[in-house]
Amino acid sequence: MIKPRKVVEELDPYVPGRSIDEIASEYGVELDKIIKLGSNENPMGPSPQAVKAIVENLNLINQYPESDLQGLVSEIAEYSGVSPENIIAGGDGADEILDVLGKTFMDEGDEFIVPLPSYMYYEFTLKIHGGVPVYARWDIEKNLLDVDSVLEAITPRTKFIFLCTPNNPTGGLIAKEDIERILEATEAIVVVDEAYFEFSEVNNVDLLKDHPNLFILRTFSKVMGLAGMRIGYGIASPDIIEYMYRVKPVFSITKLSQIAARATLNDEEYIRESTKLSIASREYLYQEISKFKTLRVFPSKSNYMLVDVHETGMKAKDLTTELMKRGVIVRDCTSFKGLDEYWIRVSVGTMEEDERFIGILKEVVE
């Protein structure tokens, strides 16, 4: 009898956002009529420069990617305002970087702290490496991190503390002073997840100078418009980066992904316009959703917002199903620990998608 490791037997599956193809075939909606506001993607589509670069390199896909990522790493370093020795780039978005953090530092029985609700993939990935989650608290009403709950959760076995800012799915920011307090209270690696930092127009790279235990996690899946190409990166002290490179898979960023990432980094106008559009779309959606009497929407510094649907009397599962029947995908947050079955997360779309979404939301909720 072949049996898996004990931890695998007990693992909760990760529940991802749904794709357009899945929804189209499940609900019989035409593919190009679907509005996807469920996965915090860039509604502008990819950078035209990225598309162009891919087309120019298609004849090379029979060859292995570069294992030496120096070109990509240098350009990420420049974008981030650090040195190349502070950067690790990985495949599978930020998820591989999380996995490599686990592989590099997590011993069986080590703890990691996650304030709830937050991105569920931290827990999914680190449990596989024998990590034990310890939960702290995000204050949803104030949309702020409960810093004391994090400080109180620290033990001698704490290996990582995850601080997502802006936080997914709540949209709130963590104050730099609070991050500093936590960095100074521990020798654990404090993973500041800045997947969405561009939309908040602040970042925490300046803390790197005085805090060798800071690890900033980022992705090309959001403002960079390359969720489908799976590229992520981390920013940290050269020691941490060097240890991680020892275990990182050698070829996990595809050839076309590297090319697309570099072309996007060099397309400054695309990044600027994407940020501007997403922020404008967020403000519009926030205003419009605020007008619904039975919905409570939380102000967000990201490209999505959390909506409390308790007052509609519908569970998130039913509400999102009704929306999907009408061609709209938003995120049912039931699988996020720390939230009950009455929360959804809405990503920003183009202005036109937003307007159509609000119209459809009115059919379902009012």
Place this chain on the structure above:
Amino acid sequence: MIKPRKVVEELDPYVPGRSIDEIASEYGVELDKIIKLGSNENPMGPSPQAVKAIVENLNLINQYPESDLQGLVSEIAEYSGVSPENIIAGGDGADEILDVLGKTFMDEGDEFIVPLPSYMYYEFTLKIHGGVPVYARWDIEKNLLDVDSVLEAITPRTKFIFLCTPNNPTGGLIAKEDIERILEATEAIVVVDEAYFEFSEVNNVDLLKDHPNLFILRTFSKVMGLAGMRIGYGIASPDIIEYMYRVKPVFSITKLSQIAARATLNDEEYIRESTKLSIASREYLYQEISKFKTLRVFPSKSNYMLVDVHETGMKAKDLTTELMKRGVIVRDCTSFKGLDEYWIRVSVGTMEEDERFIGILKEVVE
């Protein structure tokens, strides 16, 4: 002080094949003059159908890939002659499948058996999961697996046995009866690496019926011509597959990789022609290299062949450097455990590349 896990401190780095860009800049050779016979890729280039499918889907790369891989999995199952429940598909070529095997089954201190020389990535990946390598022996002179050396290496802690057929880098096949003997001698998972099976025109899928501990590992990086797109798969009993899906990363196959893989599977003519060309090229190269008095080339059932260069008096490192200066990349096998510093591996090229390579080899060796 941030310290990695003990196993990470002791890890040997994996030494990958060199890319064209690296060699071009290091040796000042023009990019399009370089002949890459170092990484066992498909010299025909990618399937035109794969390229076409990518071009048609470029506007979608801002969206996450499907997490439900049912379409790809069904087509792989059909190609392999099994059911979809026997298949797991993963990103990063076969390397992610290896990693997922480790995550699913390997406990700290478990052993895995590798006959040397063989593909070094098994060891690189599984050591990270706390696995302890136990070496068996590939008989290079006969180019056959020393089956007894494998059977003798089995202990109660053996979790995996790796059998690469055709074996990388030696090119020899493992007889089906030998695989069966090993399957029946253990409850460990026997990983039969068929990355190159198309070139040998035999496979071991029929053993699945009677052997729940068989795991067949495959890739789209070789005859499928998609090394740059990073797709691999495994074939095994539904139990093994289901356990592995619990830990597999959700989005690790890029959107374009899925699309390219499916288009290639449906391009039967491309697969047939690629196989034919590689076999013809292999036979030609074998004949030509056999004519060198100081080289000893081993018959191969794959798309590469092992060459013993002792008699040239040059180390593989120096010989490959001389070749690189002249624009040819072959694999220096020094980093393969079980081989000394006097072995190279030559991948098949197009007939034209083969001829140019033989000419250049004459400049260096004779």
